[in-house]
Structure formats: C-alpha cells, structure tokens
Amino acid sequence: MELHSHTQPYPGGISTKTNYYFGYFPKRNQQGPSLIITTLESQPVNYSIEAPGVRYYTSGNVTSDNEVIINLPTTLITLSHTDQDKGIHLMISSDRVTVIGQNLAQTFLCLPITNVCGGEFLYYGISVPRAPFGEFNSNDSSSVLVVGTEDNTIMKLTVTQPVTISVSNSTVDLTAGIQYSFVINRLQTVLIRSVDDLTGTKIVTDKPVSVLSGHQCASVPKNSGSCEYLIVQVPPTTLWGRVYYTAPLATRRSYTIKVLAAYNSTVVDIYCNNTRESYNIREGESVNKTLSLQEYCAINSSKEVLVVQLSHGRQDDGVDNIYGDPMMTLVPATNQYSSKFQFSTLQGRAGYTHYMNIIVLAQYYQSDTIYLISGGVNRSLDTNQWVPIMVNNVTEAYSVQVMISEVVAAIIQSNIQNLMSAIVYGFANYHGYGDPVGNYTITA
Structure with missing residues (x-):
C-alpha cells in the first residue's frame, strides 16, 4: 500500500487541496451545527463547502490572524436512521489548517481524507454504555455515523x-x-444507533469514508447524574498507534481512558504513576480504566490501538460542582506528534474556562524551547510544572497543564526536531468539550 507522507510537520492532506467529509448525528436540545476553520498560512486560504442533500453551498477564505466560524443549517443533522444524504464536503486550498466541528457546546476535530492508494480501510466505532433508564431518556443512543466520500463504495458492516x-x-x-x-x-x-454500547462496531470499506462515533447524551461514569453529547471522528486503523501518554484534566478529580483494539491478541500495558496493569484483548474489545487527578499514564500495546480520554460528569466531581458535563477526546499516538500546531478553543460560548495538556517525549524535552503564541505574543512554557511520565522507573515523557483564554493560537517547539502533542479542553455550567490539536496524518 502506498502512503502519502509529508515533508513538513503540519496536518494531513495534499499541498494544493485538502478534503474533509463529515456529518452530525443528533443530540438532545438540538441546535445548529457549525465549523471553526483556522490556518497557519501567511496568505489567505480558500475554502468551499457543499452539502447537496440539503442544497447548501458556501465559500470564502480564512487568514492566520482570524478564524472563520461557519453556521450550518440544522437540516444537516441526521436525526434518524432513515435520514440519508446528509454528508458535508469541505475543500480547502491548503493542508496547514485545523477544522473543528461544533454542535452547541460540543466539538470534534475534523480529519482530512488521507491519500491512500489501494487496499481496504478499517474503522471501529467507540462510545460508552447507556445511562440507567430511570436517569435519562431511554432514546438517548450510542451512535455511529458513516459518510461516503466516493460513489460505489463497498461497506462491510x-x-x-x-x-x-x-x-x-x-x-x-x-x-x-x-x-x-x-x-x-x-x-x-448511514446512521447506526442503539441504546446499548456500539464500541467495537466494525466498518470495512474499499474506499475511504468518514466515521463519526459517540453518544447522544452519555453519563461518565454511567451511574453519575449528568449526561452530555460525545463525538469524535474516528481515524482508520492505519492512523492508530502503539504508544500513548495521558495526563489528568484540570478541575476534575478523576478521568477515564478507553483503549480499543483493532486486532486479536493485542497486549496492552498501562503504566500509571509507574505502576503497570496488563490486558490481552481481541479485535473490537476495549479496556476502560478510571484514574485519579494525580495519575499520569503511558499506554504501550503490541498492536495498533485507539485511545480516548473521557472527563467525568459534574456530579461525579461533587454535587456542588456545576461545571463540566462529560466530554470525550481522541488521544494522539506518538506517531502523530509534531513540533507545531495551530488550534482553537470552543468559540462564542460564555462561561468557559479553557485548558491545554501538553505532552513532550523525554528525548525532546527542552521546556525553554516551547511557546504558546496568541495575539502575536509568545508565552514561554519554561516552568517547573512539568510532570514526568514514567515506565519501569524511566521517564518517557513530560506533561504540563496550562490555562488558556478563548483563543485561536499556536503551540510551537523552536527546535522543529522536537515532537509533542496537546489536547485543548474546557468546562462551563453543565458543559464540557475537548479535542486533540492538529490532525492525524500517515507518516512514511
């Protein structure tokens, strides 16, 4: 299989045109969906959006010093399994962009369609168990949405x-x-919905598709008394990895990681605060591990896995804490680390406090070379707050937690050989969101 690679450490796509395909499945208290587009280019970047199923078309441009927020029609939300032709195509004239899908107070990182020639594409849904029926609406569903990118795509489900x-x-x-x-x-x-957990639902296609997965209104943990819309765009297994690192979420007293296997006999070792737990799981199976606010973790697996991080609902953090319903975010594998990212916080929603968790591999750790750039101001992250993440008493990575304002910003390593990852997230009254920064790309 021939894979497209990049000579620059920027998100995926091709040099002259980057294509995104995605859609929205329903959430409780539905409001209009939107997109946030940001770019690192010095020149304006052109974009166009088509959604012929609802006769929606628009175009424009975005510059490095001002994000674009595009409000989409509510008719693009796939409300039931009988709704079809609700796919959205975004075409951008650069690969130095970040695209965030937004639906009220929830966001997801949009992933470009990767230029892969031949072979097949393998995806798995990822979600959480339902809340007890006495707690919430029994129609709140685990959901997987598949969006076609080419005609005559064979999908095995x-x-x-x-x-x-x-x-x-x-x-x-x-x-x-x-x-x-x-x-x-x-x-x-194609919308797949169930009141029970659809994690491990397998999608095999002969052409790339877009897979959005999550839950219409989930509780984390499932017996806690708050629920929220969870959604991620799931990359194909060619973009999964074998090594991941996670850090606690600001203001939360606990969080959960979920590790999903693509293949049988996958051995997963989870080291949290230098203590190991080992699991042997089959394809489509997952490991859930709940962690405290002091636990920093390394996940090593014998075969490719997908990892998501979930914040817990406000009632799990104490009845007086009205901030932060659950959220779910992809965790970048180390093969997706880079030296420079542009990102955007959730936009236009009052009352949020925003944070960023940054992880740097130990061999590249130079805190005085890492900067957060916002509004033309460089903020050094040379601080004593960096925490080591250890495996067998050896430091493999460092992590720092940073409070940020509502911004479009960049995080850079001045030494472009130094690799890192980051997750941006935030909490407000009865809401939470989170996304990895950058995009997933195949490396040679």
Missing part, C-alpha cells in the same frame, strides 16, 4: 448490538456479530 439501519432507501435489521455488505455513494450517510 458488523455491529455489536442488534440495530435497524437504512441504506439506499432500504431498511435493514442487523444481527450483532454478523457481517453485512452494502454499497454507499458520495455524501451518503
């Missing part, structure tokens, strides 16, 4: 729960554990 879906105007009942084959077209959407 194996769900983990019995569901009913619609494909090409035909309604089909699916049995858990049985593979079904369908043909979908460009910008066609």
Whole structure:
C-alpha cells in the first residue's frame, strides 16, 4: 500500500487541496451545527463547502490572524436512521489548517481524507454504555455515523448490538456479530444507533469514508447524574498507534481512558504513576480504566490501538460542582506528534474556562524551547510544572497543564526536531468539550 507522507510537520492532506467529509448525528436540545476553520498560512486560504442533500453551498477564505466560524443549517443533522444524504464536503486550498466541528457546546476535530492508494480501510466505532433508564431518556443512543466520500463504495458492516439501519432507501435489521455488505455513494450517510454500547462496531470499506462515533447524551461514569453529547471522528486503523501518554484534566478529580483494539491478541500495558496493569484483548474489545487527578499514564500495546480520554460528569466531581458535563477526546499516538500546531478553543460560548495538556517525549524535552503564541505574543512554557511520565522507573515523557483564554493560537517547539502533542479542553455550567490539536496524518 502506498502512503502519502509529508515533508513538513503540519496536518494531513495534499499541498494544493485538502478534503474533509463529515456529518452530525443528533443530540438532545438540538441546535445548529457549525465549523471553526483556522490556518497557519501567511496568505489567505480558500475554502468551499457543499452539502447537496440539503442544497447548501458556501465559500470564502480564512487568514492566520482570524478564524472563520461557519453556521450550518440544522437540516444537516441526521436525526434518524432513515435520514440519508446528509454528508458535508469541505475543500480547502491548503493542508496547514485545523477544522473543528461544533454542535452547541460540543466539538470534534475534523480529519482530512488521507491519500491512500489501494487496499481496504478499517474503522471501529467507540462510545460508552447507556445511562440507567430511570436517569435519562431511554432514546438517548450510542451512535455511529458513516459518510461516503466516493460513489460505489463497498461497506462491510458488523455491529455489536442488534440495530435497524437504512441504506439506499432500504431498511435493514442487523444481527450483532454478523457481517453485512452494502454499497454507499458520495455524501451518503448511514446512521447506526442503539441504546446499548456500539464500541467495537466494525466498518470495512474499499474506499475511504468518514466515521463519526459517540453518544447522544452519555453519563461518565454511567451511574453519575449528568449526561452530555460525545463525538469524535474516528481515524482508520492505519492512523492508530502503539504508544500513548495521558495526563489528568484540570478541575476534575478523576478521568477515564478507553483503549480499543483493532486486532486479536493485542497486549496492552498501562503504566500509571509507574505502576503497570496488563490486558490481552481481541479485535473490537476495549479496556476502560478510571484514574485519579494525580495519575499520569503511558499506554504501550503490541498492536495498533485507539485511545480516548473521557472527563467525568459534574456530579461525579461533587454535587456542588456545576461545571463540566462529560466530554470525550481522541488521544494522539506518538506517531502523530509534531513540533507545531495551530488550534482553537470552543468559540462564542460564555462561561468557559479553557485548558491545554501538553505532552513532550523525554528525548525532546527542552521546556525553554516551547511557546504558546496568541495575539502575536509568545508565552514561554519554561516552568517547573512539568510532570514526568514514567515506565519501569524511566521517564518517557513530560506533561504540563496550562490555562488558556478563548483563543485561536499556536503551540510551537523552536527546535522543529522536537515532537509533542496537546489536547485543548474546557468546562462551563453543565458543559464540557475537548479535542486533540492538529490532525492525524500517515507518516512514511
């Protein structure tokens, strides 16, 4: 399989045109979806958006000193499995961009369609168990949304729960554990929903698709008394990794990591505060581990895995804490680390406090070379707050937690050989959000 690689440490795509395909599944108290586009380019970057299923088209440009927020029509939200043709295509004239999907107080990092020639594409849904029915609406669902990027795409689908879906105007009942084959077209959407956890739902295609996964209103942990919309765009397994690092979330007393395997006999070692736990899991299976605010972790696996980090709901942090319903974010694997990222906090929502967790590999750790750039001001991150992340008494990475304002900003290593990752997140009254910075890209 031929893989497209980059000579510069910037998000994925190709030099003249970057394509994003995505969609939105429903949430409680639905409001209009939107996009936030930022760029690192010195010249204006052109973009165009098409959603022919609802006859929506727009275009414009974005510059490095001002993000663009695009409000999308609510008709683009896929409300039920019978809704189709709700896919959205965004085309941008640069790969030095960051695109964030936003739906009220929740966000997700939009991933560019990677230039991969030949072979097949493998994706897995990731979500959480349902809340007790006495607590919330029994219709709140674990959800997976598939968006086609090319006509005549063969999709093989194996769900983990019995569901009913619609494909090409035909309604089909699916049995858990049985593979079904369908043909979908460009910008066609297939919504998979269940009141039970769809984590491990397997999607195999002969052409790239976009997979959005999460929950309509989930509680974390499931018995806590608050719920929120969870959503991530799931990369194909070619972009998964074997080494990950996580750090606690500001203002939370605990958090959860979820590790999802793509292949059988995957051995996962989780080192938290230098203490190891080991698991052997099969394809589509996951490990959930709840951690305290003092626990920094390294995840090492024998085969590729996907890792998400979940913040806990406000009631799990104490009944007097009204800040921070759950959120779910992808955790970057070390093969996705870079030396420079542009990012945006959730925009236009009052009352949020925003944070960033930055992780630097130990061999590249030079705190005096790391800067947060916002409004033309360079903020040095040379501080004594960096915490070592250890495996077998050896420091493998360092992490720091930084409070930030509502900004469009960049984080850079002045030494471009030094690699790092970051997650930006925030909390407000009854809300929380979080995303990795940058984009996922295949490296040679």
